[in-house]
Amino acid sequence: MPDARKKILEVHHLKQYFNVGKRDEVRAVDDVSFDIYEGETFGLVGESGSGKTTAGRAIIHLYEPTSGEIIFNGQDVSKLHTKKQMHAFRRQIQMIFQDPYASLNPRMKVKDIVAEGIDIHGLAKDDADRTKQVEDLLETVGLNKDHSSRYPHEFSGGQRQRIGIARALAVEPKFIIADEPISALDVSIQAQVVNLLKELQVKQNLTYLFIAHDLSMVKYISDRIGVMHYGKILEIGPADEVYNHPLHAYTKSLISAVPVPDPEFERNRIQVPYDESREKDDKKRRMVEIAPGHFIRASEDEVAMYTQRAVDAGLING
Amino acid sequence: MADNPKDIAIKPGDFEPLDQQAGPDNERIAAPSLTFGQDVWRRLKSNKTAFTSFIILVLMFLVAFGGQAVYHHDPNAQQPKYANLPPKIKGVDLYGFNGHLKQSGKDVDAYAAAGAGKDVHYVLGTDYLGRDLLARIMYGTRISLEIALIATLIDLTIGVGFGIISGWKGGRVDLFMQRVIEILSSIPQLVVMVLMATAFTKTGMASIIAAIAITGWTTMARLTRAQTLQLKNQDFILAARTLGESAPKIAWKHLLPNLSSVIIIQTMFTIPSAIFFEAFLSYIGIGISSPQASLGTLISDGQKNFQFLPYQMWYPAIVLIVLMLAFNLLGDGMRDAFDPKSKR
Numbered sequence: 001m002p003d004a005r006k007k008i009l010e011v012h013h014l015k016q017y018f019n020v021g022k023r024d025e026v027r028a029v030d031d032v033s034f035d036i037y038e039g040e041t042f043g044l045v046g047e048s049g050s051g052k053t054t055a056g057r058a059i060i061h062l063y064e065p066t067s068g069e070i071i072f073n074g075q076d077v078s079k080l081h082t083k084k085q086m087h088a089f090r091r092q093i094q095m096i097f098q099d100p101y102a103s104l105n106p107r108m109k110v111k112d113i114v115a116e117g118i119d120i121h122g123l124a125k126d127d128a129d130r131t132k133q134v135e136d137l138l139e140t141v142g143l144n145k146d147h148s149s150r151y152p153h154e155f156s157g158g159q160r161q162r163i164g165i166a167r168a169l170a171v172e173p174k175f176i177i178a179d180e181p182i183s184a185l186d187v188s189i190q191a192q193v194v195n196l197l198k199e200l201q202v203k204q205n206l207t208y209l210f211i212a213h214d215l216s217m218v219k220y221i222s223d224r225i226g227v228m229h230y231g232k233i234l235e236i237g238p239a240d241e242v243y244n245h246p247l248h249a250y251t252k253s254l255i256s257a258v259p260v261p262d263p264e265f266e267r268n269r270i271q272v273p274y275d276e277s278r279e280k281d282d283k284k285r286r287m288v289e290i291a292p293g294h295f296i297r298a299s300e301d302e303v304a305m306y307t308q309r310a311v312d313a314g315l316i317n318g
Numbered sequence: 319m320a321d322n323p324k325d326i327a328i329k330p331g332d333f334e335p336l337d338q339q340a341g342p343d344n345e346r347i348a349a350p351s352l353t354f355g356q357d358v359w360r361r362l363k364s365n366k367t368a369f370t371s372f373i374i375l376v377l378m379f380l381v382a383f384g385g386q387a388v389y390h391h392d393p394n395a396q397q398p399k400y401a402n403l404p405p406k407i408k409g410v411d412l413y414g415f416n417g418h419l420k421q422s423g424k425d426v427d428a429y430a431a432a433g434a435g436k437d438v439h440y441v442l443g444t445d446y447l448g449r450d451l452l453a454r455i456m457y458g459t460r461i462s463l464e465i466a467l468i469a470t471l472i473d474l475t476i477g478v479g480f481g482i483i484s485g486w487k488g489g490r491v492d493l494f495m496q497r498v499i500e501i502l503s504s505i506p507q508l509v510v511m512v513l514m515a516t517a518f519t520k521t522g523m524a525s526i527i528a529a530i531a532i533t534g535w536t537t538m539a540r541l542t543r544a545q546t547l548q549l550k551n552q553d554f555i556l557a558a559r560t561l562g563e564s565a566p567k568i569a570w571k572h573l574l575p576n577l578s579s580v581i582i583i584q585t586m587f588t589i590p591s592a593i594f595f596e597a598f599l600s601y602i603g604i605g606i607s608s609p610q611a612s613l614g615t616l617i618s619d620g621q622k623n624f625q626f627l628p629y630q631m632w633y634p635a636i637v638l639i640v641l642m643l644a645f646n647l648l649g650d651g652m653r654d655a656f657d658p659k660s661k662r
Binding site for chain 1 (some may be wrong): 347349351352353354540552553554556557558559560562563571572575576578
C-alpha cells in the first residue's frame, strides 16, 4: 500500500492567483491537493496553460501562494520565516527547467554554473574540493570534466539540460521538480535525459515531481500521475491505471490524443472529444477515492457514475 | 539483390550494439574555448572602421593626457607681443605652416612683424593673448575628456543602479521610480546647467559634471530597467533563486554580466554627447571659465577671429569632430560586436 510510505510533500488546497481582485485575475492554480511519497515519481500532466508549471513554481516558493498549504518533510513551507529555515528548504528541493537554452547564464563558465549551489550553501571546503565536486557532478550526468571551463553556448540542448541537472544535484536535494525537462529536446535526447533522471533516482534516492504534457513519457517515468486542467487536478492515480483505465472524461480525451508509432492504429484512431462545460456547472467538487489510490474530482452525484466505470474497468469489485 | 524494399530481410543479428565505453569522450569539444570578451574583441578587430576609431581614440587619449610631458609649453603662459601668430613649423615652407599671413592682399611674415627671433615656432600658432594653441588644444582636449569621463561614470553608477532596482523590484517601486525619471527628463538640460552654476557659485568643471550627470543618467536607467525586466524571468535567474541566492548577488553575478553589453554601448554614446554638451556650454559662455580651456572655449575664442585667423577655430574644431566621430563609430562597432545577431 502506498499509504504506508512516508509522504515527502503534501499540497493542500493550493491556490495561486495572479492580479487578485483586478479585472484580469488569473486563477492559474485553483484548489489543488496531492501528496508525493518519498522515492516516487509523481507525473503532472495537462495541456498548455493548465497550471502545471505554476503549481511547480508555487511549491518551490518562487511564487507566494494565494492560499493553501505546502508541507514539505512535515514542515509548512509558508511558515518558513527565518532566512536560515528558507536556506535549508532551498537545499532540499531543486528544480530542472524546461528551456536548456535559457536556464544557463550565458556569461558564466559551466564550472561556476554547477558550483553556484555549492558556493551559496558553503558545501566546499576549499577551491580544490569545489573543483572536484563539480567534476564529479559532471561525470554523474555523463559529461566530460574538461567541459567545466566552457561556456554554455558551446553545448547542445541535451548537454545543457544535463548541466542543469548537475546544478540541481550539487546541493544534494531530496526532491526535484522537473518542469518539462524534455519538451525542448529532440526525441533521441529525450530518452537520454529521462534515463539519466531514472538512474539518478535510484542512486541518490530522489523524489521527482515530473511536469510534462507528453503522456507517454510521463507514463514511462512516473509511478503515479495527476491530470490537470484549468488549474484543477481532475484525476490522480497509479500510472498504469490512469493510462490504461482512465475514469475521468478529460483523461480519456487526453489519452486518446497520444500518438502511437503505428500507422495502422493512427489511421483508425478515434479521438474522444471532451466537453468542458460540465466542469463549470457550479457543483461542489472534491477529490473522491474511487478505487484504492485512484482519486477523481467529482461532485456527490457523480461518484456513483465513476464507481460504475471503475467496476467496468475491473479496478474494484462491484 | 531484391529491388523491392519489402524483400530485404532484416534479422536482429544484423545489428551490433554501439560501443558504450565511448560515452563522455564522444562529447569532447575540440574548438578552443573563447570567453565572451575574447569573442567580442575578435569581432571588433575585424570591423575596420571601429578598430581605426579605437586606435585614433587611444592616440588622442595618449596625447591629451601624456602630451605635456613631451611638448613643454604652458597652455596659460601669455606673451602679448606674440599674439595671433599663425602656425609655423621649422623647415616647412608651405602656406599655413610657414608663419606667413595674407594681410590686405599682401603676404606678410607675421613672425618677423612681431619681432620674433628665428627660433620662435608655434606649431599651431598662438591665440589673441599669445598663448600656444597646440598646448591649449591638448589641455582643452584633456579637460573635455575628463569632464566627459567623470560625468559618464556618475551617469553609469546612478543609471545602472536605479535601473536594476526599478526593474527587479517591479510593481509600485518601479512605478514610482519611473515617474522620478520622467520628471527629471522633462527638465531641459540648460535649465539644470544654469541652476548648477548658481548652486556651485561659479561655473567650471564641477557644475558641468553635475549638470550632465543629473540629466544624463535617465537614459541609462531606462535601458537597464528594460533589460532587467527581460532578464529577471529568465530560467537561469529562477534557478539562482531556487538555489537560495540573495538578490544583490543575483544582480552582481547574473544581471550585470548580461547587462554589460547594453551598458558599455550606452556608455560609448554617452561620452561623446557629454563632450558635445560641455563644448556647447563653454561655447555659449556658461561652461569652463578662463584661464582654463576646453574644446568649447577654444572654438568660441577662435570664432571671434575666424575671418582673419581661421586656424584658431579650425584646429580645435577638427579635434572635436574627430573625437566625436571616433567615439560614435566605435560605439556602433561595439554594438555589433556585442550582439552578433544584429548584423549580417
